Amino acid sequence: MPRRPVPRPEPGTWSTASGVVELARDGSDEHAWTVFVNGVASSSVHTGDPTVLEFEYLRWMADVLDERDPAGAPLDVVHLGAAGCALARYVDATRPGSRQVAVEVDEDLARLVREWFDLPRAPALRLQVGDARERLATRREGSADAVVRDVFAKDVTPRHVRTAEFVADVARVLRPDGTYLANVADRPPLTRLRREVATTATVFEHVGVLAETGLLRGRRYANAVVVASPAPLAADRLVRRAARAPVPTRWVDGDDLVALVAGAAPEHDAVADAEGPGPQPRSSGRHP
Template identity: 25%
Template sequence: MHQLVKEFSLYQEITVYDAAQLYGEKGKYRFLQFSDHAVQGAIDLKDPKRIVLEYPRAIIHLMESNNPSFEKVFMIGHGIGTIAGHYPDKQFTVAEIDEKVVELSRHFFNYKLDNVVVGDGRQILSNEESGKFDYIILDAFTKAGTPFHLSTMEFFKLTKEKLDARGSMILNLMGKIKNDKLINAIYTTLRQTYPYTKAFSLPGEDAADIRNFIIIGCNKAVNFQSWAMAGFFEIELGQGHIIMDK
């Protein structure tokens, strides 16, 4: 593994690596990683258009299954721009709080689109017109996990206001599959706002393993094909508390 750059932004340590394998798969990869060693985005240098990580592949499937004609998407969390970069002809607004992440995505991962707004995602979303978006995607992480203000009842009500009648809210989260109080609370809070919800997880060797979750909230039944979920499988999450701003 070869380190290309390490940067210290106002929010975190960010490192870009080249590697001959990623998650056990041999090849030629480049990835961006935060200080908690979580990979925030990766590309296959031999096939840059291939989507390497499972969670963006699963999110793309959910988007195309539930509204194939979608046009407008709001994303919180840029990473290397995998999902927005996959749809150069769609209207994406990407909110990223860390300007250094945006710089690195352009320099090392060839992100060329001019659709990233630097700032707090919730604040930026609040200034958008109501009913504008087909999807809102939350893919934001700090050392402590998903930022608190992006997991509350008030935030989810804001997302519903900004979505059109067929719109969906999709979250990428990290946690444990059993007895994770925060994951259960986020899911329970989302269910107070959206009448149809589903949760999906990547497999793990042990119930205590930290893994990716994808949660979706809609105003209509959620469509998906298990074979197209990139290894994510549907799960039932436990009841949690309602997260409020105060």
């Protein structure tokens, strides 16, 4: 069978269903690329080495998946928000034989990403076009080792993918030892992050947060990752990984997490419906 040609990305700007998508080189490294959606850095992909993850929150997600036992075993992963599929490429490289699905609401962006980057082919990675929650609802019960939510409309996660009912559907899809990873962009006083954790804790027994120390101390706008599972989390190992992170990072759980969330109310579909649909989703993003 002839080998398929290796994609050769070129800088440029494209009009898509989400608006304007730009592909740009990231610094002087010819293999480092950043995908911008409507001016927001939405994915960073290293075409030479899929284990290179430039965005801090993606590195944290990878750390959580790396701590799953047994290390290196294949995983079934559902990515809600595809963008450049950086984390999917990482999982494919570090856990050969994994089967992944990446959901992207923008059909044009999904096509462009396939053209730009050497993504794994089905069944290793399947790209699906559609709404994240609607696609999640079609998944079988207990069919995934991990569900990753990385969906944004500009810098906000749409309401319909942050309610307790949505998180309950994530739990339905996960296996008993499965992991839910949610990217949250926030600024002091951390209203979004606190509500996300409060909502997630109504469904999952074990919840923690990986975040920049500066965000938690109320100094800056940044990303955090909410980590949840029906099974105990590898807290001690995640504390050690956070201590080694290039950016000062903390793992928060237990009493510290209770203090962080104190007074925050969970979000529910009924309230979201009363408020209206909110911004329409697009795929993943970093919001420094």
